[in-house]
Amino acid sequence: MKDEVQTPEDRSAKLKGLGTSRRRVEDARFTQGKGNYVDDLKLDGMLFGDFVRSPYAHARVKSVNIDAAMALPGVIAVLLAKDLEPLSLHWMPTLAGDKQMVLADGKVLFQGQEVAFVVAEDRYIAADAIELVEVDYEELPVITDPFKALEPDAVTLREDIAGQTEGAHGARRHDNHIFLWEEGDKEATEQVLSEAEVVAEEMIYYHRTHPCPLETCGCVADMDKVNGKLTLHGTFQAPHVVRTVASLLSGIEEHNIRVISPDIGGGFGNKVGVYPGYVCSIVASIVTGRPVKWVEDRMDNLMATAFARDYHMQGKISATKDGKITGLWVHVTADHGAFDACADPTKFPAGFFHICTGSYDIPVAYVGVDGVYTNKAPGGVAYRCSFRVTEAAYLIERMIEVLAIELGMDAAELRSKNFIRADQFPYQSALGWEYDSGDYHTAWDKALKAVDYDGLRAEQAAQLEAFKRGETRKLMGIGLTHFTEIVGAGPVKNCDILGMGMFDSCEIRIHPTGSAIARLGTISQGQGHATTFAQILASETGIPADSITIEEGDTDTAPYGLGTYGSRSTPVAGAATAMAGRKIRAKAQMIAAYLLEVHDGDVEWDVDRFVVKGAPERFKTMKEIAYAAYHQPIPGVEPGLEAVSYYDPPNMTYPFGAYICVMDVDVDTGECDVRKFYALDDCGTRINPMIIEGQVHGGLTEALAIAMGQEIAYDEIGNVKTATLMDFFLPTAWETPNYETDYTETPSPHHPIGAKGVGESPNVGGVPAFSNAVMDAFRPFGLRHAHMPHDHWRVWKIARDLGLHS
Amino acid sequence: MSETTSQMNIKLTVNGEAHEVTCEPRALLIHVLREDLNLTGPHIGCETSHCGACTVDLNGKSVKSCTLFAAQADGAEITTIEGIANPDGMHVLQEMFREHHGLQCGYCTPGMITRAYRLLEENPAPTEEEVRFGMSGNLCRCTGYQNIVKAVLAASDQMAAQKEAAE
């Protein structure tokens, strides 16, 4: 046999397993326009639903007149809160333990809030009907500032819970207060700060932004009254969660609900939550007996579905005079908007923000987060990051810079001096996390060397001199970041969403001829799961990745899982996949031993086969074993070759990285150009380097957007000022730089294949890198901190305030 | 709002095939392509002509079909992503987008490739800067463009090589 002369390396290469830059199997259909996104779906008799939305940020809804809309030919129904009330669906629970109006129940609390749901024969008629619904509003005072919301005489926004002193996350001290969540040792931290040689303090605002996937949110609800079965197609990052929530809300038994996530045009956290559009579509389908499609337009998406960030972070960091950090104290005022609809694990109302000690060995720390209601859209989702991790990374990476200024020290040296050392892992952080693995010094040194850090600083100094001599109006900034992520939520013992444990799953079926199908509880939104999960399985089972189909997103067929967000797919579902593959291999070993007429222990695994120990010419390939599993009676072994694994991770994973950005800043126009960006990522074992690199490019570009201009801005009466892509900054190819990528590989000790996840690292690390670069340019003139986004006028204002225009 | 709901007949040649469509004057070309002709390759992203997900080729021009009434295209020849491939296989651009990982979620991809197709027709050997400028009417949220640019440049090289081989 030709196969026999192949070396293990040849056979291994054929598998396209771990470490291979395998081309994506998804791409054939996407490049030919054959994707299958929710708005592509067309069902017989399908109706279209659309919302009447509030133009006001805070108003009482005095009356709604739907007569003119109902009279328009082609309008089937107009749903109001009172129509949903008998079903108890006029409000719905949020993922954060709060509740949210599905349709305005007496008042509206943010601009763009859903007031009525129009159902019509097509989207054109629905759009016309929206114009005909007459809503009589009485405007109320608007609060868009969370600090003002907590003032004693502030108007009560959430009248439904007015006077309640206990919320989902403990005590509320004001009608507009949601929770105070604390971690760490406050007293000890304050003690350390009060005695410290050096303390740096700064107020750091991480502005409100939005994940803004290119495809907006949408669904098609299809209630089959004959069979009593509801099928819900939609842009769901967590289809199984949607099914359970839909069952709990509607009373329809879970086996009668089928949730399908088709291809998803980007998620970035925007498609985790449950939105009024889903609920109204389901109700409308039940009421009309016809399928109902709802797809947001871009303004709906930016105004009403989940935003991200909006954290006002007050930080204090203490150190010795020679730069050894001794403590960190943080208080956050978190603007959650009108309803607390964060998609955080239930026990963590501020997500994993307490990863904010970052990459540093900080002996004592305290974090307190006050959640606050305002007249802004609800959300607070993890926009391309694990829960609130990007806020945490931004805080600590800014505080390090501010401390460096306070100490008069180089910020690279300050970082290096305080990194958790490789020999300290597993490392117990002051705020309660156990970091699994890391080698920060090695990564940092590699990064500094790669960019010639000393050379850059010399160049920067020369440019500064030229600036002072009037030869240039550009300053050079060097933005440093060393971030530590926390992803892979998470261990069921402390991670759940509405009581649903955050395990994930994989089910594998090997076909008799040696190909396979695997199904998972996750859902790709561009991450390339169909490619990479097959690679994990190829390495585990010896079946070529090209012979493995990966399926996700259909709750009728896929095993239960918590979905894809927070970089959890590889750490959790990837682990489940490896474990299921190992179960396959364990059974295959018994079959191989039987076929080779030796004891189980006398065979060993070799890439794609079991060989008899000491007799490499005697073997059975996985392909042969698969056929035998089905078609040869094997005493004491059930026929078939299938496995399922539900993986409850023992810990999170902690990817990290070192990023360096070189920025040219025009002090006159405020324009900033990225001259160079170097990104070193350590995501543990690398499954597909090509896909990792693509994730890094994409995440960095989202970080660029956030740092340099992307925001959801409100005026003082709660109007959204950035509701279209004219004003909501998404960079084009023209504004986006090239990135240099690099890596170190420190496997996770607790993950079956050592992988940690990478999709969100570049956003978490990228934002402080870009932002630090801008501010570093102004450091010689005395700048300590300036808030993002660093769009032209704000950068210009830094220069103005520093007197650089005179 | 106007009460005008008159219908009109429109002739379009799409991907080489003649179609007659009855629609309202206000029907946007993207909706006619997607809903009447079932060509769901072009997508709807921003609806204000910023993102380019709806890009199609119309009489030899790249246009954003969300900002064009179908009526304006009456009599036009249109190519969508579904018509880019050669009869004997994928277009070089399609292959290069895959080869260089120029796509992730795939939502912008049809518009990207359709735009790149016209760009290379007009400028068969663009520089990186020209590709970045020429593709600046198409937004991608996933890739950061680096691999898209690489894919278009690679396609340009391949097409030149193919042309040379044919001569």
Add this chain to the structure above:
Amino acid sequence: MIPGGFEYHRPDSLAAAVGVLREYGDDARVLAGGHSLIPMMKLRMADVEHLIDVQDIAEMKGICAEGDKIAIGAMTSQHELIDSPEIARVVPILSEAALQIADPQVRYCGTIGGNVANGDPGNDMPGVMQCLDATFLLHGPDGPREVAARDFYEAAYTTARDDEEILTAIRISAHAPGYAYEKQKRKIGDYATAAAAVLIEKRDGLVANASIAMTNLSDVPVWSEAAGADLFGTDCGPEAVAAAVDTMLGDIDPTEDNRGPVEFKQHVAGIILRRAIARAWSRA
């Protein structure tokens, strides 16, 4: 985003188009490239009952250069301007400006006529036209008439064009060799934070003629005769430039928007204008 309903007209002659306008008055709107009007209709900020698509009107197309004069049909797209050797020869500032408008797809559709006619202060071409002292040709029920670009803009979206008129062509004379269109914007596809069109004619090392206009810094384009005069007869040195900039900054009246506050725009307007003057002078 779905526009309201309307009746669609696609006349094949100017007379027919004017006839439709005459019949429906301000209930009718002319559709050129549509990339300003259609988004407004989709956002239901423009309510149009009769839409007149002028793409079939031959009189509104084409670029015709004779000596140092050029006539540009209103339906000429930005892409065609960029592509045209006549434009590059006679009025290259137009190609330079057109390249800074919107993005490639929009430039295939967007027309010079639409850009100058709708009176959007964000549009780039009105300022360029004033700088060039271009003439707009309007056709109405009483036949054609000419209006100078410098007299055309009255307020945002309000121009000298009557409801029953169509802007059909633009006439421009060849400009001086010193030209520049400088634009600061947040990204591709954005309107100007500030933009400046500058033309300078140099004779014997001195400015023999200068024309300066700016975009999106007032509710109309701002052509400042006095700013041009500040450069006249000078060697375009720092003092003359400072004087011209000061004069222009006195004429603009920017408003705060997402691009920034007034103080920022005032400052950036000065910077952009300096750059435009420097570049125009370097070419003069």
